[in-house]
Amino acid sequence: MYRPLNNSAGIGIDNYTVSGRVTALPIFEDGGTQLLHVGFSASQGSLVNDQFRIRARPTLRNGPGYAVPVVVDTTTLPGSSQFLIGPELAAVVGPWTFQAEWTGQFFNDAVASNGQDQGTVNFHGGYGQMLYFLTGEHQAYEKTEGVFGRVVPKNSFGAAGFGAWQVGVRCSYLNLIDKAIDGGKVIDMTVGLNWFLNPNMKIQWNYILAQRDGQQGQGNGNFDGFGVRAAIDF
Numbered sequence: 001m002y003r004p005l006n007n008s009a010g011i012g013i014d015n016y017t018v019s020g021r022v023t024a025l026p027i028f029e030d031g032g033t034q035l036l037h038v039g040f041s042a043s044q045g046s047l048v049n050d051q052f053r054i055r056a057r058p059t060l061r062n063g064p065g066y067a068v069p070v071v072v073d074t075t076t077l078p079g080s081s082q083f084l085i086g087p088e089l090a091a092v093v094g095p096w097t098f099q100a101e102w103t104g105q106f107f108n109d110a111v112a113s114n115g116q117d118q119g120t121v122n123f124h125g126g127y128g129q130m131l132y133f134l135t136g137e138h139q140a141y142e143k144t145e146g147v148f149g150r151v152v153p154k155n156s157f158g159a160a161g162f163g164a165w166q167v168g169v170r171c172s173y174l175n176l177i178d179k180a181i182d183g184g185k186v187i188d189m190t191v192g193l194n195w196f197l198n199p200n201m202k203i204q205w206n207y208i209l210a211q212r213d214g215q216q217g218q219g220n221g222n223f224d225g226f227g228v229r230a231a232i233d234f
Contacts, residue, residue: 017045023146
């Protein structure tokens, strides 16, 4: 239970949010090389200043936040409270990993930009992805947290080997259209190659192709991008 964030300098003094998540592991065999994970999360709370705004930037971030365009946006609208649900599913079968999540967000007493009461509106998004280790590793799993853990290559890059290589594909979407509120929607497909040099360093290559239906029918079209990221943690 917590007070929702208002902005970088303050919080909603008279507002609250209650959130929770539960997970289960009905299958866990051979040290995690075969597993099935299911989970569900939910959140209920009032809205700061009785307003809400949902927006999103592209999956590929090629600059600081202020320089990356917003591709879908409900704009700031009146509302009284919100409720979120988030089912999740994941499975590991040897070098294969499947993962999917969906989130539905419900706003009560919503009012469209034209001033019309909309009652309860729903915006939703989700993704599904399939990954495969070319070098034979499997995705580690942290039981205490209910999340996937660090990738440890069988042979780290260097004298012993070439690290772990993984290919993957993901499809995701976000729909901000309901009743008289039209914040647009976007669907994208990602193809990726991940190189885990050792347990503490990786390099990722991603190509993303997206299709957008812009707010109020404006700015429809496709856009794509290619990105490379190197990460080191310790």
